[in-house]
Amino acid sequence: MKFELTILGNTSPFPSKGRLPTSQILNINERLYLIDCGEGTQIRMNELGIKRMKIDHIFISHLHGDHYYGLFGLLGSYRVSRRTQPLHIHCPEGLKELIEFEAKISYAGEFMFPLHFHTTNAKKAEKILDNKDLEVSTIPLRHGEIPTTGFLFREKTGERKMIKSKIKEYNIPFQKIPAIKKGGFFKLPNGKVIKNTELTLAPPPAKTYAFCSDTAYFTGLIPFIKNVDLLYHEATFNAEDGVDAGKKGHSSTLEAAKIAKKGKVKKLIIGHFSTRYRDLEALADESRTIFENTEVAEEKKTFVIA
Amino acid sequence: MKFELTILGNTSPFPSKGRLPTSQILNINERLYLIDCGEGTQIRMNELGIKRMKIDHIFISHLHGDHYYGLFGLLGSYRVSRRTQPLHIHCPEGLKELIEFEAKISYAGEFMFPLHFHTTNAKKAEKILDNKDLEVSTIPLRHGEIPTTGFLFREKTGERKMIKSKIKEYNIPFQKIPAIKKGGFFKLPNGKVIKNTELTLAPPPAKTYAFCSDTAYFTGLIPFIKNVDLLYHEATFNAEDGVDAGKKGHSSTLEAAKIAKKGKVKKLIIGHFSTRYRDLEALADESRTIFENTEVAEEKKTFVIA
Numbered sequence: 001m002k003f004e005l006t007i008l009g010n011t012s013p014f015p016s017k018g019r020l021p022t023s024q025i026l027n028i029n030e031r032l033y034l035i036d037c038g039e040g041t042q043i044r045m046n047e048l049g050i051k052r053m054k055i056d057h058i059f060i061s062h063l064h065g066d067h068y069y070g071l072f073g074l075l076g077s078y079r080v081s082r083r084t085q086p087l088h089i090h091c092p093e094g095l096k097e098l099i100e101f102e103a104k105i106s107y108a109g110e111f112m113f114p115l116h117f118h119t120t121n122a123k124k125a126e127k128i129l130d131n132k133d134l135e136v137s138t139i140p141l142r143h144g145e146i147p148t149t150g151f152l153f154r155e156k157t158g159e160r161k162m163i164k165s166k167i168k169e170y171n172i173p174f175q176k177i178p179a180i181k182k183g184g185f186f187k188l189p190n191g192k193v194i195k196n197t198e199l200t201l202a203p204p205p206a207k208t209y210a211f212c213s214d215t216a217y218f219t220g221l222i223p224f225i226k227n228v229d230l231l232y233h234e235a236t237f238n239a240e241d242g243v244d245a246g247k248k249g250h251s252s253t254l255e256a257a258k259i260a261k262k263g264k265v266k267k268l269i270i271g272h273f274s275t276r277y278r279d280l281e282a283l284a285d286e287s288r289t290i291f292e293n294t295e296v297a298e299e300k301k302t303f304v305i306a
Numbered sequence: 307m308k309f310e311l312t313i314l315g316n317t318s319p320f321p322s323k324g325r326l327p328t329s330q331i332l333n334i335n336e337r338l339y340l341i342d343c344g345e346g347t348q349i350r351m352n353e354l355g356i357k358r359m360k361i362d363h364i365f366i367s368h369l370h371g372d373h374y375y376g377l378f379g380l381l382g383s384y385r386v387s388r389r390t391q392p393l394h395i396h397c398p399e400g401l402k403e404l405i406e407f408e409a410k411i412s413y414a415g416e417f418m419f420p421l422h423f424h425t426t427n428a429k430k431a432e433k434i435l436d437n438k439d440l441e442v443s444t445i446p447l448r449h450g451e452i453p454t455t456g457f458l459f460r461e462k463t464g465e466r467k468m469i470k471s472k473i474k475e476y477n478i479p480f481q482k483i484p485a486i487k488k489g490g491f492f493k494l495p496n497g498k499v500i501k502n503t504e505l506t507l508a509p510p511p512a513k514t515y516a517f518c519s520d521t522a523y524f525t526g527l528i529p530f531i532k533n534v535d536l537l538y539h540e541a542t543f544n545a546e547d548g549v550d551a552g553k554k555g556h557s558s559t560l561e562a563a564k565i566a567k568k569g570k571v572k573k574l575i576i577g578h579f580s581t582r583y584r585d586l587e588a589l590a591d592e593s594r595t596i597f598e599n600t601e602v603a604e605e606k607k608t609f610v611i612a
Contacts, residue, residue, distance in 0.1 A: 014383040017352045039379040043346050046323045063411045065382040072378065073345040076371040077320040094411030101407060105369045105400030107452040146413040 001029045001133065003155055003207040003305040005230065007297045008044040010271035010280075012214075012236060013066045019299060020044055021066035022213055022272055024232070025055075026153060029133045034058045034074075035151060035211050041070030042077060048300060052077060053085075057129060059136070060091035061213055062122075062148035068095065072102060079111060086114040090128050090136075092147045093119050122147035125224060132156065139224040141215035144249035150212040152224060160200035170194055207305045210265075213272050216246035217255035222263045229305045231265040232297060234272035239286050241274075253283050257290035271297030307335045307439065309461055309513040309611040311536065313603045314350040316577035316586075318520075318542060319372045325605060326350055327372035328519055328578055330538070331361075332459060335439045340364045340380075341457060341517050347376030348383060354606060358383060359391075363435060365442070366397035367519055368428075368454035374401065378408060385417060392420040396434050396442075398453045399425050428453035431530060438462065445530040447521035450555035456518040458530060466506035476500060513611045516571075519578050522552035523561035528569045535611045537571040538603060540578035545592050547580075559589050563596035577603030 004027045009020030021038025025045075032054040034041070045052055052074060060068045068091070078087065089095070096117035103111070118128060120138050128151075129136035139150035159181040166172070172186055180186060186194045208228040212221065215234060225231050233256035237245045242252025251259075253270060260268035268291050273280060280296045287294040295303075310333045315326030327344025331351075338360040340347070351358055358380060366374045374397070384393065395401065402423035409417070424434060426444050434457075435442035445456035465487040472478070478492055486492055492500045514534040518527065521540060531537050539562035543551045548558025557565075559576060566574035574597050579586060586602045593600040601609075 013386045014379060015349045015352060020349070039376075040346055040349050043321045043326070043349065046321060063413075065378055065408070065412060069375075069378045069382065070345075072371055072375045073320065076375065080319045092411075098404070098407055098411060101404055102371070105398075105404060106371060107369075107450070144413070 001155060001158065001207075003028055003209070004302050005209060005232075005305070006048070006050070006302045007269075007271065007299050008041055008048075009038050010273060010297045010299050011066075011275055012272045013064070014275065015039055016275040019275070021069075022061075023070060024211065024297075025050055026209060028153070028155065030054070031056065031133065033136075033153070036061055036067040036213065037070040037074060038066050039069040042074045044300075053081075053083065056085065056087060057136075058087070058089045058091075059151045059211075060089065060095065061141070061150060061211070062143060062146050063092055063094055064146065064214070067213070071095075071099075075099065075111070075115075078113065079108060083113045086116060088116045088118060088129075090118045090120055090151075092122065092149075120147075120149050122149050125152075137224075139210065139212060139221065141212060141221070142218050142249065143214045143216065146249075148214060150210060150215070150221075150224070152228070153209040153211075155207040157206045158203040160196070160203055162200055166194075166199045170199075172199075209305065212259075214250055216249050217251045217259065219259075219262065221259055225259070225263045225265060227264055227266075229266045230303060231260050231263065231268050233259055233268060233270060235270035235283060235287065236272050236274050238277065238283055241276075253286035254290055257287035257294060260287075260291040260294070266293065267303075268294045269297040269303065270294060307461060307464065307513075309334055309515070310608050311515060311538075311611070312354070312356070312608045313575075313577065313605050314347055314354075315344045316579060316603045316605050317372075317581055318578045319370070320581065321345055322581040325581070327375075328367075329376060330517065330603075331356055332515060334459070334461065336360070337362065337439065339442075339459070342367055342373040342519065343376040343380060344372050345375040348380045350606075359387075359389065362391065362393060363442075364393070364395045364397075365457045365517075366395065366401065366426075367447070367456060367517070368449060368452050369398055369400055370452065370520070373519070377401075377405075381405065381417070381421075384419065385414060389419045392422060394422045394424060394435075396424045396426055396457075398428065398455075426453075426455050428455050431458075443530075445516065445518060445527065447518060447527070448524050448555065449520045449522065452555075454520060456516060456521070456527075456530070458534070459515040459517075461513040463512045464509040466502070466509055468506055472500075472505045476505075478505075515611065518565075520556055522555050523557045523565065525565075525568065527565055531565070531569045531571060533570055533572075535572045536575065536609060537566055537569065537573070538575050538577060539565055541576035541589060541593065542578050542580050544583065544589055547582075559592040560596055563593035563600060566593075566597040566600070572599065573609075574600045575603040575609065576600060 008023035236250035314329035542556035
């Protein structure tokens with residue numbers, strides 16, 4: 001199943017020349033999940049040819065503007081392009097009222113599509129989405145006083161895989177195969193039971209992506225991101241500037257790498273860089289001194305989780 | 307005095323590939339006046355190297371999102387870059403409350419600079435700004451039920467210009483010159499009065515710019531834009547699609563040109579084009595069949611009023 005992350009923006013706290021605030025698209029099985037929606041999100045989507053109508057779920061980590069100001073325009077576009085399918089926004093309290101107030105003063109009336117707001121709880125991790133392709137849970141973050149959550153995306157493991165030679169060997173009828181793929185046994189005409197493990201192979205392990213922005217360094221985060229395939233962790237500051245990043249509710253390159261190492265993740269991508277930094281590879285180099293498999297969450301780049 | 311208009315966005319109703327919604331910068335004597343602030347305004351300003359700190363006044367025609375969604379990010383940038391000088395926003399009722407609500411849910415607290423909202427009245431023209439360089443008045447527009455105004459910018463005429471040869475001829479002391487430039491006479495030692503018109507030349511006529519977006523065609527607009535140097539008039543639709551543009555609160559290329567012609571303006575620029583149109587010159591060609599001196603309000607282009 002396709003599981004690809006495209007970075008739309010990696011910058012903070014405002015757009016700088018050619019760079020945009022936080023926004024990411026997770027493509028799972030050709031449905032798009034939008035993670036944060038900083039200013040210019042749909043402009044960048046236009047640039048990359050990403051179809052906004054493929055998005056049904058939007059996840060907003062917190063209500064600092066560099067993580068959601070692009071939402072106004074995106075919703076406006078859905079309105080004028082006559083979207084009809086439901087849209088779900090998972091976000092902290094307050095955004096629903098803001099969007100409703102904005103709609104009121106625009107004289108635009110009701111949205112013509114069902115728009116569902118789901119309030120996140122920054123105090124504890126909760127499962128907030130469960131569909132055929134994936135489960136999404138919140139990750140409580142520490143970003144000063146403003147309620148902030150990360151999001152953990154876990155692919156649904158597919159069905160077990162039939163071993164083709166066994167179909168012939170036991171003369172298994174076609175109609176029995178779906179149940180076996182779901183874990184069932186097969187009974188031979190003579191009554192003998194063939195266990196599922198003899199008939200099928202385990203599906204590939206579920207792919208996982210953890211999005212952590214914005215947050216101070218804290219080891220309480222580790223259980224939530226343990227062993228994930230891909231961890232996005234903010235690294236607003238380099239090692240020198242970020243000595244007291246935590247006081248500002250942010251992390252340094254070294255702190256992001258420490259979390260990745262302690263969490264034994266497969267790969268770390270860092271982002272949410274202060275506009276002061278131009279050489280982003282130098283930031284990743286700092287992280288690599290602690291966690292080798294680090295990359296810059298480079299804008300417009302797609303990370304494929306295979 | 308410099309009087310230059312730069313188009314940041316000319317598109318409606320949402321950003322399309324490489325194009326942005328309505329936003330313009332009027333540079334008068336090196337102070338910048340922002341007219342509408344569609345999504346991506348500060349991103350385009352970054353691209354063009356326009357300094358946001360040179361803006362003290364923002365004019366919002368109406369509260370459809372394609373005319374102000376860029377304001378959230380711009381104000382956010384002022385906040386984080388620690389602006390201290392006052393900012394004035396001239397806009398319809400409702401925007402102040404929206405911005406205040408947004409600030410509240412962001413936990414950002416008060417703006418550290420004085421932020422003044424001035425409510426426009428879409429029912430009648432009013433002078434809304436008068437400083438050393440210019441006067442600005444609203445222009446009531448007809449854009450469906452939503453309160454909408456255009457803006458008329460009129461340069462303050464400069465002082466009269468001293469005829470240098472007269473300074474020598476009448477031996478005019480240096481200290482007397484400012485008063486003469488303001489229109490005063492000069493008395494010779496023998497008591498003879500030299501009239502101002504003999505000593506000075508009239509200043510060049512005041513430059514004027516009228517911004518009209520969005521509006522249906524209506525001839526009641528003409529008195530407000532009469533004889534201006536530059537008229538921006540929306541032309542959302544081409545002639546064929548815009549037969550009933552007025553019903554949608556918009557104008558066609560031909561209607562914009564009719565207003566320009568009847569108003570005897572010097573130059574017309576058209577914009578607010580529907581995203582469906584790619585060949586914008588073809589739209590200007592339609593207008594030129596009625597009003598020859600028409601140009602596309604091309605994005606990133608600067609129109610100099612000499």
